[in-house]
Amino acid sequence: MGDLTAEFEAERGRLTAVAYRMLGSRSEAEDAVQETWLRYAAALADPAARAEIRQLGAWLTTTCSRICLDVLRSARVRRETYPGQWLPEPVVTPLDALPRSDGFAPDPAERVVRADQVGTALLVVLERLSPEQRVAFVLHDVFAVPFARVGEVLGTTDVAARQLASRARRAVNAPDAPRHTADTAEQQRVVRAFVAATESGELDQLVKVLAPDVVLVGDGGGHFPAGPNRILGADKVARFTLGLFGQAGRYGGRLRARPVLVDGVLGLQLETVFRDGRPLRLVTALAVHEGRVTGIFNQLNPEKVRDVPPLGPEDTWPPRW
Template identity: 40%
Template sequence: MPEETVPWHAESPDPAEAIRERSVLLKLSYRLLGSLADAEDAVQETYIRWHRLSDEGRDNITNPRAWLIRTASRIGLDMLKTARARRERYVGEWLPEPVPVANGWSSQEASTVVDPADRVSLDDSVSMALLVVLETMTPAERVAFVLHDVFRYTYPEIADVVGRTPAACRQLASSARRRVRAERRTPVRPAEHAAAVRAFRSAWQAGDLAALVEALDPDATAIIDGGGLVSATLAPLHGPAAIASFFLGVWDRQPDLAVGEEIVNGEPGLIATDRQGRTLAVLALATTDTGRISHVWVVRNPRKLDAWRWSPTAPDR
């Protein structure tokens, strides 16, 4: 069973090795919060609380991993509650913070036998599409869903985090699951998704309006997150014509822009850089079973691009 999916009651490491759980805590916190910066803060606070315990207090914790995960989950729940008010004041559209490549953010599926219709793998759970859906959930729904459907924890264990009964936690996860199912689309093979992303990129770079419109689904939408710090549309763009015109306008205003292919949240995406290789935007895209782009999520807020500050794969000029 992968490290991330070890139940809380499983054998745990020696307390002196608790720091080694940081990777698990970061993966959990990112899925709970949709922000790598917030996830880092949550993990740091978790360890602060761990080190504030007396030596006797730590020695009395029979399962350090369980304590750390439970504490990080509670911190994440509290942060989600305050984040709602903060995001209401956000300038324009808010998007989750993108992360590079799948390495460190995904894993093999748990060995627990679960109905495929009722589970989300760790690979799927880091996709921008799912993270956007998670933003529509209440804090308690999100925590219950992530802990149960992604990390395979039991409802009694989740109840200990959210302060509700196991039955209530089951209802929270069920409600969250319905939201996910409502947004779920026909799966697209990775090669088809990559081809659609490549077609979008080629049309954009060529300045070909007709080809760019053709690459987009008739019901396509685009969201650009600038956070009020850089230029961005304040409302979603709807339809191929509006989206294509926007992206070609970007190209006209910045002709030295370079667009390369990157793995964004575990799936093929795009990264836009300037002449020095500095990242200006990260694009995550979703594809329909017709081979066209249905969603474009563009993160331009520089505070969300720390993990992408410089692109080692910036295209040659």
């Protein structure tokens, strides 16, 4: 049993990364990986099923992807009735965190992922896709799985799988999709400018940091008002952002913040306390392209940020770098 567990654990990080990209939910990704483990253990107990496992990584990826496909098909109904805008559960890691292999920080299996194929912006765009398109895109374009194997996962031909990925690629690269292509240095420069402009309270200064077609999406999950629709355009997004931070600051001046990695991209974790004692924890993911912010994604649904480590007394607003 020890060897069996060790073999699976060696693949867990990559499987969790694949599942998270497909599902946009950390808890659902972990459940999918756990179900993969159960099917793996059952297969090894059946000589006929065991004989089909010729290459462990490929078998596990196929099995996990099929589980995710079923989850996506059922999740579509749930998300149609979701209150307000939907955003994925953020995966928050410290800026100084070493690369990990738990499926949420880059590991060797994820180094093929391009800069514009990580972050909340990608996960938001993937919500536009059908379950089949999303699986095809994530497996092939993000994790370089051959189309023949993608076709096996989807129960179709490699030609059909190629067409699904092509349609998904067009949606991901659509003109209205927030772009994120910035490297770490550019992200730091732009996010610092965003924070400084927000702290200044000057509308014109903040507008300069935003792309003309910037989009802001807030997910309150029905617990906090986050707006029923996306906010589009630099002027509207800037006014909303200044109002949000100004409002938070008025609640006793207890706004605290820390720069963090959100889904592998530089963002912010913020906390404040309302006058009635209710805490508000906010995770802001940013997309950066050509020196400006193209997307702001505010996750304030308590159910989706409950696993985010709390801020400490050393965390202040504006955040320390």
